[in-house]
Amino acid sequence: MTHLSCDPHCYQPGALHARSLSVRYGGHTALQGASASFRLGEFSAVIGPNGAGKSTLLKALLGLVPLSGGAVDYGGSAEVQPHTAYVPQGQTLDWAFPVTVWDVAMMGRTGRLGWWRRPGPADRARAEQALRQTELWELRGRHIAELSGGQRQRALLARMLVRDAAVLLLDEPLTGVDTTTSQSILALLRAQADAGRAVVMVTHDLEQAAQWCDQLVLVNRQVVAAGTPQQVYTPANIEATFSVSPLGSADGRA
Structure with a gap:
Protein backbone atom coordinates (compact mmCIF):
# COMPACT_ATOMS: atom_id res chain seq x y z
CA MET A 1 0.00 0.00 0.00
CA THR A 2 1.46 3.35 -1.04
CA HIS A 3 0.71 6.59 0.79
CA LEU A 4 2.07 9.44 -1.32
CA SER A 5 2.85 12.62 0.53
CA CYS A 6 1.94 15.93 -1.10
CA ASP A 7 4.74 18.13 -2.30
CA PRO A 8 4.48 21.90 -1.59
CA HIS A 9 2.67 22.36 -4.91
CA CYS A 10 -0.28 20.49 -3.41
CA TYR A 11 -0.98 23.46 -1.16
CA GLN A 12 -0.95 26.17 -3.77
CA PRO A 13 -3.51 28.98 -3.43
CA GLY A 14 -6.73 28.01 -5.16
CA ALA A 15 -6.44 24.28 -4.60
CA LEU A 16 -9.16 22.40 -2.72
CA HIS A 17 -7.75 20.54 0.26
CA ALA A 18 -9.20 17.73 2.35
CA ARG A 19 -7.23 17.53 5.58
CA SER A 20 -7.68 14.36 7.66
CA LEU A 21 -11.43 14.16 7.06
CA SER A 22 -13.50 11.76 9.15
CA VAL A 23 -17.24 11.17 8.79
CA ARG A 24 -19.49 8.90 10.82
CA TYR A 25 -23.09 7.90 10.13
CA GLY A 26 -24.52 6.72 13.41
CA GLY A 27 -22.16 4.01 14.60
CA HIS A 28 -20.55 3.49 11.17
CA THR A 29 -17.31 5.08 10.04
CA ALA A 30 -17.73 6.17 6.42
CA LEU A 31 -14.42 7.99 6.15
CA GLN A 32 -11.42 8.22 8.45
CA GLY A 33 -8.41 10.54 8.25
CA ALA A 34 -8.78 11.15 4.51
CA SER A 35 -6.41 13.73 3.03
CA ALA A 36 -6.09 14.80 -0.59
CA SER A 37 -5.53 17.94 -2.65
CA PHE A 38 -7.31 18.84 -5.87
CA ARG A 39 -5.36 21.38 -7.87
CA LEU A 40 -6.55 23.86 -10.46
CA GLY A 41 -5.80 22.62 -13.96
CA GLU A 42 -5.99 18.95 -13.00
CA PHE A 43 -8.56 16.23 -13.62
CA SER A 44 -8.81 13.89 -10.62
CA ALA A 45 -10.69 10.63 -10.18
CA VAL A 46 -11.85 9.28 -6.81
CA ILE A 47 -12.00 5.49 -7.08
CA GLY A 48 -12.95 2.65 -4.77
CA PRO A 49 -15.44 -0.16 -4.19
CA ASN A 50 -19.09 0.29 -3.21
CA GLY A 51 -19.41 1.58 0.34
CA ALA A 52 -15.83 2.84 0.41
CA GLY A 53 -16.64 6.49 1.15
CA LYS A 54 -16.22 8.02 -2.32
CA SER A 55 -19.50 9.94 -2.35
CA THR A 56 -19.03 10.79 1.30
CA LEU A 57 -15.68 12.38 0.45
CA LEU A 58 -17.31 14.60 -2.18
CA LYS A 59 -20.11 15.59 0.19
CA ALA A 60 -17.57 16.32 2.91
CA LEU A 61 -15.67 18.60 0.54
CA LEU A 62 -18.91 20.48 -0.11
CA GLY A 63 -19.97 20.67 3.52
CA LEU A 64 -23.04 18.51 2.86
CA VAL A 65 -22.25 16.06 5.67
CA PRO A 66 -20.99 16.88 9.16
CA LEU A 67 -17.36 16.10 9.88
CA ALA A 105 -29.21 24.93 -17.18
CA MET A 106 -30.42 28.23 -15.74
CA MET A 107 -30.53 26.72 -12.24
CA GLY A 108 -26.74 26.90 -12.27
CA ARG A 109 -26.95 30.63 -12.81
CA THR A 110 -29.42 31.12 -9.97
CA GLY A 111 -26.76 30.02 -7.50
CA ARG A 112 -24.52 32.85 -8.69
CA LEU A 113 -27.23 35.51 -8.86
CA GLY A 114 -29.16 34.77 -5.71
CA TRP A 115 -32.93 34.56 -5.59
CA TRP A 116 -33.42 38.33 -5.61
CA ARG A 117 -31.91 38.95 -9.07
CA ARG A 118 -33.40 37.94 -12.37
CA PRO A 119 -31.15 36.47 -15.09
CA GLY A 120 -30.02 38.98 -17.68
CA PRO A 121 -28.77 38.65 -21.27
CA ALA A 122 -25.30 37.57 -20.13
CA ASP A 123 -26.78 34.79 -18.00
CA ARG A 124 -28.95 33.54 -20.85
CA ALA A 125 -25.97 33.65 -23.19
CA ARG A 126 -23.94 31.56 -20.74
CA ALA A 127 -26.74 29.00 -20.50
CA GLU A 128 -26.92 28.78 -24.28
CA GLN A 129 -23.15 28.28 -24.47
CA ALA A 130 -23.31 25.46 -21.90
CA LEU A 131 -26.18 23.73 -23.70
CA ARG A 132 -24.27 23.91 -26.97
CA GLN A 133 -21.18 22.50 -25.24
CA THR A 134 -23.24 19.56 -24.00
CA GLU A 135 -25.06 19.15 -27.34
CA LEU A 136 -28.46 19.90 -25.82
CA TRP A 137 -29.28 23.25 -27.43
CA GLU A 138 -31.78 21.72 -29.84
CA LEU A 139 -33.52 20.03 -26.89
CA ARG A 140 -33.68 23.11 -24.67
CA GLY A 141 -37.49 23.21 -24.62
CA ARG A 142 -37.92 19.54 -23.82
CA HIS A 143 -39.11 18.36 -20.41
CA ILE A 144 -36.37 16.52 -18.53
CA ALA A 145 -38.61 13.47 -18.08
CA GLU A 146 -38.48 12.98 -21.86
CA LEU A 147 -34.69 12.74 -21.95
CA SER A 148 -32.58 9.60 -22.17
CA GLY A 149 -30.17 8.77 -19.36
CA GLY A 150 -27.23 10.23 -21.26
CA GLN A 151 -29.16 13.42 -22.09
CA ARG A 152 -30.15 13.87 -18.46
CA GLN A 153 -26.54 13.56 -17.42
CA ARG A 154 -25.54 16.17 -20.00
CA ALA A 155 -28.26 18.50 -18.68
CA LEU A 156 -26.66 18.27 -15.23
CA LEU A 157 -23.29 19.01 -16.80
CA ALA A 158 -24.75 22.11 -18.45
CA ARG A 159 -26.07 23.30 -15.08
CA MET A 160 -22.60 22.76 -13.64
CA LEU A 161 -20.86 24.67 -16.43
CA VAL A 162 -23.22 27.63 -16.13
CA ARG A 163 -22.13 28.13 -12.54
CA ASP A 164 -18.61 29.06 -13.75
CA ALA A 165 -17.00 27.55 -10.66
CA ALA A 166 -13.29 26.95 -10.16
CA VAL A 167 -13.85 23.44 -8.77
CA LEU A 168 -16.17 20.91 -10.43
CA LEU A 169 -17.25 17.90 -8.34
CA LEU A 170 -19.11 15.05 -10.04
CA ASP A 171 -20.49 11.90 -8.42
CA GLU A 172 -20.57 8.98 -10.87
CA PRO A 173 -21.22 11.06 -14.03
CA LEU A 174 -20.55 8.04 -16.28
CA THR A 175 -23.10 5.71 -14.68
CA GLY A 176 -25.96 4.68 -16.95
CA VAL A 177 -24.60 6.26 -20.13
CA ASP A 178 -23.43 4.55 -23.31
CA THR A 179 -19.82 4.44 -24.48
CA THR A 180 -20.19 7.37 -26.89
CA THR A 181 -21.72 9.60 -24.23
CA SER A 182 -19.12 8.48 -21.71
CA GLN A 183 -16.29 9.50 -24.01
CA SER A 184 -18.02 12.82 -24.73
CA ILE A 185 -18.37 13.55 -21.01
CA LEU A 186 -14.74 12.67 -20.32
CA ALA A 187 -13.57 14.91 -23.16
CA LEU A 188 -15.67 17.78 -21.80
CA LEU A 189 -14.27 17.33 -18.29
CA ARG A 190 -10.73 17.05 -19.62
CA ALA A 191 -11.25 20.35 -21.46
CA GLN A 192 -12.49 22.01 -18.26
CA ALA A 193 -9.34 20.94 -16.42
CA ASP A 194 -7.16 22.11 -19.30
CA ALA A 195 -8.92 25.48 -19.05
CA GLY A 196 -7.69 25.83 -15.47
CA ARG A 197 -10.42 24.30 -13.32
CA ALA A 198 -10.04 21.55 -10.74
CA VAL A 199 -12.24 18.64 -11.86
CA VAL A 200 -12.99 15.83 -9.39
CA MET A 201 -14.95 12.79 -10.58
CA VAL A 202 -16.10 9.76 -8.61
CA THR A 203 -15.97 6.67 -10.82
CA HIS A 204 -15.69 2.89 -10.67
CA ASP A 205 -13.74 2.67 -13.94
CA LEU A 206 -10.09 2.62 -12.95
CA GLU A 207 -8.70 2.01 -16.42
CA GLN A 208 -10.71 4.84 -17.96
CA ALA A 209 -9.69 7.17 -15.15
CA ALA A 210 -6.03 6.28 -15.63
CA GLN A 211 -6.36 7.15 -19.32
CA TRP A 212 -8.01 10.56 -18.85
CA CYS A 213 -7.02 11.87 -15.42
CA ASP A 214 -3.96 13.56 -13.96
CA GLN A 215 -4.54 12.26 -10.44
CA LEU A 216 -6.09 9.10 -9.01
CA VAL A 217 -7.29 9.07 -5.41
CA LEU A 218 -7.92 5.51 -4.25
CA VAL A 219 -10.37 5.33 -1.35
CA ASN A 220 -11.35 2.51 0.99
CA ARG A 221 -12.73 4.39 4.01
CA GLN A 222 -9.41 6.21 3.99
CA VAL A 223 -7.14 7.45 1.21
CA VAL A 224 -5.10 4.41 0.24
CA ALA A 225 -3.00 6.31 -2.31
CA ALA A 226 -3.09 9.58 -4.26
CA GLY A 227 -0.92 10.65 -7.15
CA THR A 228 -0.45 10.29 -10.86
CA PRO A 229 -1.76 7.14 -12.56
CA GLN A 230 1.82 5.94 -12.97
CA GLN A 231 2.46 6.32 -9.24
CA VAL A 232 -0.85 4.96 -7.98
CA TYR A 233 -1.97 2.25 -10.42
CA THR A 234 -0.01 -0.64 -8.88
CA PRO A 235 -1.08 -4.18 -7.90
CA ALA A 236 -0.47 -3.46 -4.21
CA ASN A 237 -2.61 -0.33 -4.23
CA ILE A 238 -5.42 -1.99 -6.18
CA GLU A 239 -5.48 -4.91 -3.75
CA ALA A 240 -5.51 -2.56 -0.75
CA THR A 241 -8.32 -0.48 -2.27
CA PHE A 242 -10.65 -3.24 -3.40
CA SER A 243 -10.07 -5.66 -0.51
CA VAL A 244 -12.23 -5.69 2.64
CA SER A 245 -12.37 -2.25 4.21
CA PRO A 246 -9.63 -1.75 6.81
CA LEU A 247 -12.25 -0.06 9.00
CA GLY A 248 -14.78 -2.88 8.96
CA SER A 249 -17.57 -4.08 6.71
CA ALA A 250 -19.22 -1.61 4.36
CA ASP A 251 -22.41 0.07 5.52
CA GLY A 252 -23.81 0.54 2.03
CA ARG A 253 -22.75 4.16 1.54
CA ALA A 254 -20.55 5.04 -1.42
Missing part, protein backbone atom coordinates in the same frame (compact mmCIF):
# COMPACT_ATOMS: atom_id res chain seq x y z
CA SER A 68 -16.33 14.16 12.95
CA GLY A 69 -12.76 15.27 12.32
CA GLY A 70 -10.56 17.21 9.93
CA ALA A 71 -11.18 20.29 7.80
CA VAL A 72 -11.70 21.43 4.21
CA ASP A 73 -10.35 24.61 2.65
CA TYR A 74 -10.00 26.27 -0.72
CA GLY A 75 -6.69 28.08 -0.95
CA GLY A 76 -6.57 28.42 2.83
CA SER A 77 -10.16 29.68 3.19
CA ALA A 78 -12.94 27.67 4.83
CA GLU A 79 -15.40 29.27 2.38
CA VAL A 80 -15.52 26.41 -0.12
CA GLN A 81 -19.02 26.28 -1.61
CA PRO A 82 -18.84 29.61 -3.51
CA HIS A 83 -15.98 28.15 -5.55
CA THR A 84 -17.61 24.81 -6.39
CA ALA A 85 -20.22 23.25 -8.65
CA TYR A 86 -21.63 19.81 -7.90
CA VAL A 87 -23.25 17.10 -10.02
CA PRO A 88 -24.91 14.50 -7.75
CA GLN A 89 -25.73 10.95 -8.76
CA GLY A 90 -28.60 10.98 -11.24
CA GLN A 91 -30.69 8.44 -9.37
CA THR A 92 -30.94 10.79 -6.40
CA LEU A 93 -32.88 13.39 -8.41
CA ASP A 94 -36.60 13.76 -9.18
CA TRP A 95 -36.74 13.60 -12.97
CA ALA A 96 -40.51 14.11 -12.95
CA PHE A 97 -40.09 17.67 -11.67
CA PRO A 98 -41.78 20.01 -14.20
CA VAL A 99 -38.79 21.77 -15.72
CA THR A 100 -37.24 21.92 -19.18
CA VAL A 101 -33.64 21.42 -20.23
CA TRP A 102 -33.31 25.21 -20.40
CA ASP A 103 -34.61 25.54 -16.84
CA VAL A 104 -32.07 23.02 -15.57
Whole structure:
Protein backbone atom coordinates (compact mmCIF):
# COMPACT_ATOMS: atom_id res chain seq x y z
CA MET A 1 0.00 0.00 0.00
CA THR A 2 1.46 3.35 -1.04
CA HIS A 3 0.71 6.59 0.79
CA LEU A 4 2.07 9.44 -1.32
CA SER A 5 2.85 12.62 0.53
CA CYS A 6 1.94 15.93 -1.10
CA ASP A 7 4.74 18.13 -2.30
CA PRO A 8 4.48 21.90 -1.59
CA HIS A 9 2.67 22.36 -4.91
CA CYS A 10 -0.28 20.49 -3.41
CA TYR A 11 -0.98 23.46 -1.16
CA GLN A 12 -0.95 26.17 -3.77
CA PRO A 13 -3.51 28.98 -3.43
CA GLY A 14 -6.73 28.01 -5.16
CA ALA A 15 -6.44 24.28 -4.60
CA LEU A 16 -9.16 22.40 -2.72
CA HIS A 17 -7.75 20.54 0.26
CA ALA A 18 -9.20 17.73 2.35
CA ARG A 19 -7.23 17.53 5.58
CA SER A 20 -7.68 14.36 7.66
CA LEU A 21 -11.43 14.16 7.06
CA SER A 22 -13.50 11.76 9.15
CA VAL A 23 -17.24 11.17 8.79
CA ARG A 24 -19.49 8.90 10.82
CA TYR A 25 -23.09 7.90 10.13
CA GLY A 26 -24.52 6.72 13.41
CA GLY A 27 -22.16 4.01 14.60
CA HIS A 28 -20.55 3.49 11.17
CA THR A 29 -17.31 5.08 10.04
CA ALA A 30 -17.73 6.17 6.42
CA LEU A 31 -14.42 7.99 6.15
CA GLN A 32 -11.42 8.22 8.45
CA GLY A 33 -8.41 10.54 8.25
CA ALA A 34 -8.78 11.15 4.51
CA SER A 35 -6.41 13.73 3.03
CA ALA A 36 -6.09 14.80 -0.59
CA SER A 37 -5.53 17.94 -2.65
CA PHE A 38 -7.31 18.84 -5.87
CA ARG A 39 -5.36 21.38 -7.87
CA LEU A 40 -6.55 23.86 -10.46
CA GLY A 41 -5.80 22.62 -13.96
CA GLU A 42 -5.99 18.95 -13.00
CA PHE A 43 -8.56 16.23 -13.62
CA SER A 44 -8.81 13.89 -10.62
CA ALA A 45 -10.69 10.63 -10.18
CA VAL A 46 -11.85 9.28 -6.81
CA ILE A 47 -12.00 5.49 -7.08
CA GLY A 48 -12.95 2.65 -4.77
CA PRO A 49 -15.44 -0.16 -4.19
CA ASN A 50 -19.09 0.29 -3.21
CA GLY A 51 -19.41 1.58 0.34
CA ALA A 52 -15.83 2.84 0.41
CA GLY A 53 -16.64 6.49 1.15
CA LYS A 54 -16.22 8.02 -2.32
CA SER A 55 -19.50 9.94 -2.35
CA THR A 56 -19.03 10.79 1.30
CA LEU A 57 -15.68 12.38 0.45
CA LEU A 58 -17.31 14.60 -2.18
CA LYS A 59 -20.11 15.59 0.19
CA ALA A 60 -17.57 16.32 2.91
CA LEU A 61 -15.67 18.60 0.54
CA LEU A 62 -18.91 20.48 -0.11
CA GLY A 63 -19.97 20.67 3.52
CA LEU A 64 -23.04 18.51 2.86
CA VAL A 65 -22.25 16.06 5.67
CA PRO A 66 -20.99 16.88 9.16
CA LEU A 67 -17.36 16.10 9.88
CA SER A 68 -16.33 14.16 12.95
CA GLY A 69 -12.76 15.27 12.32
CA GLY A 70 -10.56 17.21 9.93
CA ALA A 71 -11.18 20.29 7.80
CA VAL A 72 -11.70 21.43 4.21
CA ASP A 73 -10.35 24.61 2.65
CA TYR A 74 -10.00 26.27 -0.72
CA GLY A 75 -6.69 28.08 -0.95
CA GLY A 76 -6.57 28.42 2.83
CA SER A 77 -10.16 29.68 3.19
CA ALA A 78 -12.94 27.67 4.83
CA GLU A 79 -15.40 29.27 2.38
CA VAL A 80 -15.52 26.41 -0.12
CA GLN A 81 -19.02 26.28 -1.61
CA PRO A 82 -18.84 29.61 -3.51
CA HIS A 83 -15.98 28.15 -5.55
CA THR A 84 -17.61 24.81 -6.39
CA ALA A 85 -20.22 23.25 -8.65
CA TYR A 86 -21.63 19.81 -7.90
CA VAL A 87 -23.25 17.10 -10.02
CA PRO A 88 -24.91 14.50 -7.75
CA GLN A 89 -25.73 10.95 -8.76
CA GLY A 90 -28.60 10.98 -11.24
CA GLN A 91 -30.69 8.44 -9.37
CA THR A 92 -30.94 10.79 -6.40
CA LEU A 93 -32.88 13.39 -8.41
CA ASP A 94 -36.60 13.76 -9.18
CA TRP A 95 -36.74 13.60 -12.97
CA ALA A 96 -40.51 14.11 -12.95
CA PHE A 97 -40.09 17.67 -11.67
CA PRO A 98 -41.78 20.01 -14.20
CA VAL A 99 -38.79 21.77 -15.72
CA THR A 100 -37.24 21.92 -19.18
CA VAL A 101 -33.64 21.42 -20.23
CA TRP A 102 -33.31 25.21 -20.40
CA ASP A 103 -34.61 25.54 -16.84
CA VAL A 104 -32.07 23.02 -15.57
CA ALA A 105 -29.21 24.93 -17.18
CA MET A 106 -30.42 28.23 -15.74
CA MET A 107 -30.53 26.72 -12.24
CA GLY A 108 -26.74 26.90 -12.27
CA ARG A 109 -26.95 30.63 -12.81
CA THR A 110 -29.42 31.12 -9.97
CA GLY A 111 -26.76 30.02 -7.50
CA ARG A 112 -24.52 32.85 -8.69
CA LEU A 113 -27.23 35.51 -8.86
CA GLY A 114 -29.16 34.77 -5.71
CA TRP A 115 -32.93 34.56 -5.59
CA TRP A 116 -33.42 38.33 -5.61
CA ARG A 117 -31.91 38.95 -9.07
CA ARG A 118 -33.40 37.94 -12.37
CA PRO A 119 -31.15 36.47 -15.09
CA GLY A 120 -30.02 38.98 -17.68
CA PRO A 121 -28.77 38.65 -21.27
CA ALA A 122 -25.30 37.57 -20.13
CA ASP A 123 -26.78 34.79 -18.00
CA ARG A 124 -28.95 33.54 -20.85
CA ALA A 125 -25.97 33.65 -23.19
CA ARG A 126 -23.94 31.56 -20.74
CA ALA A 127 -26.74 29.00 -20.50
CA GLU A 128 -26.92 28.78 -24.28
CA GLN A 129 -23.15 28.28 -24.47
CA ALA A 130 -23.31 25.46 -21.90
CA LEU A 131 -26.18 23.73 -23.70
CA ARG A 132 -24.27 23.91 -26.97
CA GLN A 133 -21.18 22.50 -25.24
CA THR A 134 -23.24 19.56 -24.00
CA GLU A 135 -25.06 19.15 -27.34
CA LEU A 136 -28.46 19.90 -25.82
CA TRP A 137 -29.28 23.25 -27.43
CA GLU A 138 -31.78 21.72 -29.84
CA LEU A 139 -33.52 20.03 -26.89
CA ARG A 140 -33.68 23.11 -24.67
CA GLY A 141 -37.49 23.21 -24.62
CA ARG A 142 -37.92 19.54 -23.82
CA HIS A 143 -39.11 18.36 -20.41
CA ILE A 144 -36.37 16.52 -18.53
CA ALA A 145 -38.61 13.47 -18.08
CA GLU A 146 -38.48 12.98 -21.86
CA LEU A 147 -34.69 12.74 -21.95
CA SER A 148 -32.58 9.60 -22.17
CA GLY A 149 -30.17 8.77 -19.36
CA GLY A 150 -27.23 10.23 -21.26
CA GLN A 151 -29.16 13.42 -22.09
CA ARG A 152 -30.15 13.87 -18.46
CA GLN A 153 -26.54 13.56 -17.42
CA ARG A 154 -25.54 16.17 -20.00
CA ALA A 155 -28.26 18.50 -18.68
CA LEU A 156 -26.66 18.27 -15.23
CA LEU A 157 -23.29 19.01 -16.80
CA ALA A 158 -24.75 22.11 -18.45
CA ARG A 159 -26.07 23.30 -15.08
CA MET A 160 -22.60 22.76 -13.64
CA LEU A 161 -20.86 24.67 -16.43
CA VAL A 162 -23.22 27.63 -16.13
CA ARG A 163 -22.13 28.13 -12.54
CA ASP A 164 -18.61 29.06 -13.75
CA ALA A 165 -17.00 27.55 -10.66
CA ALA A 166 -13.29 26.95 -10.16
CA VAL A 167 -13.85 23.44 -8.77
CA LEU A 168 -16.17 20.91 -10.43
CA LEU A 169 -17.25 17.90 -8.34
CA LEU A 170 -19.11 15.05 -10.04
CA ASP A 171 -20.49 11.90 -8.42
CA GLU A 172 -20.57 8.98 -10.87
CA PRO A 173 -21.22 11.06 -14.03
CA LEU A 174 -20.55 8.04 -16.28
CA THR A 175 -23.10 5.71 -14.68
CA GLY A 176 -25.96 4.68 -16.95
CA VAL A 177 -24.60 6.26 -20.13
CA ASP A 178 -23.43 4.55 -23.31
CA THR A 179 -19.82 4.44 -24.48
CA THR A 180 -20.19 7.37 -26.89
CA THR A 181 -21.72 9.60 -24.23
CA SER A 182 -19.12 8.48 -21.71
CA GLN A 183 -16.29 9.50 -24.01
CA SER A 184 -18.02 12.82 -24.73
CA ILE A 185 -18.37 13.55 -21.01
CA LEU A 186 -14.74 12.67 -20.32
CA ALA A 187 -13.57 14.91 -23.16
CA LEU A 188 -15.67 17.78 -21.80
CA LEU A 189 -14.27 17.33 -18.29
CA ARG A 190 -10.73 17.05 -19.62
CA ALA A 191 -11.25 20.35 -21.46
CA GLN A 192 -12.49 22.01 -18.26
CA ALA A 193 -9.34 20.94 -16.42
CA ASP A 194 -7.16 22.11 -19.30
CA ALA A 195 -8.92 25.48 -19.05
CA GLY A 196 -7.69 25.83 -15.47
CA ARG A 197 -10.42 24.30 -13.32
CA ALA A 198 -10.04 21.55 -10.74
CA VAL A 199 -12.24 18.64 -11.86
CA VAL A 200 -12.99 15.83 -9.39
CA MET A 201 -14.95 12.79 -10.58
CA VAL A 202 -16.10 9.76 -8.61
CA THR A 203 -15.97 6.67 -10.82
CA HIS A 204 -15.69 2.89 -10.67
CA ASP A 205 -13.74 2.67 -13.94
CA LEU A 206 -10.09 2.62 -12.95
CA GLU A 207 -8.70 2.01 -16.42
CA GLN A 208 -10.71 4.84 -17.96
CA ALA A 209 -9.69 7.17 -15.15
CA ALA A 210 -6.03 6.28 -15.63
CA GLN A 211 -6.36 7.15 -19.32
CA TRP A 212 -8.01 10.56 -18.85
CA CYS A 213 -7.02 11.87 -15.42
CA ASP A 214 -3.96 13.56 -13.96
CA GLN A 215 -4.54 12.26 -10.44
CA LEU A 216 -6.09 9.10 -9.01
CA VAL A 217 -7.29 9.07 -5.41
CA LEU A 218 -7.92 5.51 -4.25
CA VAL A 219 -10.37 5.33 -1.35
CA ASN A 220 -11.35 2.51 0.99
CA ARG A 221 -12.73 4.39 4.01
CA GLN A 222 -9.41 6.21 3.99
CA VAL A 223 -7.14 7.45 1.21
CA VAL A 224 -5.10 4.41 0.24
CA ALA A 225 -3.00 6.31 -2.31
CA ALA A 226 -3.09 9.58 -4.26
CA GLY A 227 -0.92 10.65 -7.15
CA THR A 228 -0.45 10.29 -10.86
CA PRO A 229 -1.76 7.14 -12.56
CA GLN A 230 1.82 5.94 -12.97
CA GLN A 231 2.46 6.32 -9.24
CA VAL A 232 -0.85 4.96 -7.98
CA TYR A 233 -1.97 2.25 -10.42
CA THR A 234 -0.01 -0.64 -8.88
CA PRO A 235 -1.08 -4.18 -7.90
CA ALA A 236 -0.47 -3.46 -4.21
CA ASN A 237 -2.61 -0.33 -4.23
CA ILE A 238 -5.42 -1.99 -6.18
CA GLU A 239 -5.48 -4.91 -3.75
CA ALA A 240 -5.51 -2.56 -0.75
CA THR A 241 -8.32 -0.48 -2.27
CA PHE A 242 -10.65 -3.24 -3.40
CA SER A 243 -10.07 -5.66 -0.51
CA VAL A 244 -12.23 -5.69 2.64
CA SER A 245 -12.37 -2.25 4.21
CA PRO A 246 -9.63 -1.75 6.81
CA LEU A 247 -12.25 -0.06 9.00
CA GLY A 248 -14.78 -2.88 8.96
CA SER A 249 -17.57 -4.08 6.71
CA ALA A 250 -19.22 -1.61 4.36
CA ASP A 251 -22.41 0.07 5.52
CA GLY A 252 -23.81 0.54 2.03
CA ARG A 253 -22.75 4.16 1.54
CA ALA A 254 -20.55 5.04 -1.42
